[in-house]
Amino acid sequence: MYRNLFLILAILFSLLSSENLYAKKSKKNNKNRKEKKKKESTRIPFLYWYTWTKADNLGNVAKIFSVKPEQIKAWNKEQGFPFKPETKIIIYAPNKVYRTLKQKYIIPSKMEFDEIAKNIKTSVENIKKWNPKLKSPVKSGVTVIYYRKIGFDESRAEGTPSNGKLIGGVQLPERKGWYIRRTPEQEYGTESTIRLIIAAFSRYRNKVEKSPPILIGHISSKEGGYLSPHQSHQNGLDIDIGYVPNTNKPLEGFIEMNEKNMDIEKTWHLIFSFLKEGRVQYIFMKDSLQKLLYEHAIDKEKVSRTYLNKVFQYPNGNSEAIIKHTPGHGNHFHVRFLP
């Protein structure tokens, strides 16, 4: 920090000084630069703890971290090889390690490239590169492919939602008026899950004039793993959310919903706010409630049928739908985010 400041001052000073002086300083700067370069090549490696899984072998793990298989063995001698699943091994990587995740965004309503880029946080050039056949504007219901790069040591979901763990879990913060956290100790997610939940609620609050705070159930526990009574909710990607009731009072507990006690319009906007983030893998919802939202979206919101048929399992039983019927989701819906 101070060295940089000194460099900047030196450059400024030299600019203000005579040519002779400038030449001297410039030489000195060159020397500094050379030293810096040398330092970079001998810098301290990045240290990572990696949890070995059944699917791993030395080759694939070595590749992730740009190291040699023998190095991994040498650094973890005391663990004994082959490593057992769940063993935490240490790795000294020469560079910061990233993972690239391939993802899909189903266009919710006709959009120009720049709006898509903004929504999925990438550039228009990238969208063109990853989807060479695509033309702007893109019609509702079209699937756009994109890639996301995340640091290996950032908070992350390990394993699967029904057999996994949460690393570096982040707790859902309190937001008065937006939602009510039923069990804050079971409301940890990956950093991206938590960010997406807040973004979706922010979208929702901008869209509807008035809404009771929404009841939030389980996400995951701090380090993930089994969370009673669920099968999933293990790796920080799942969240249970109450439907919007047609009163202005928040729900006190999850209650079975129907066309009489649910605010269909507001629930549609809440669901649509999540979908618009483009990072939802599934939403589990009872089919009779899917019907109410589907019909509302067509009749009142003028959303395209192409989009809705891709997103809802209702009415065609689309097996690739995001919104799926699974038992137990008549009193709350369940959002599963992409990792």
Ligand SMILES: [Zn+2]
């Ligand atoms: Zn759930």
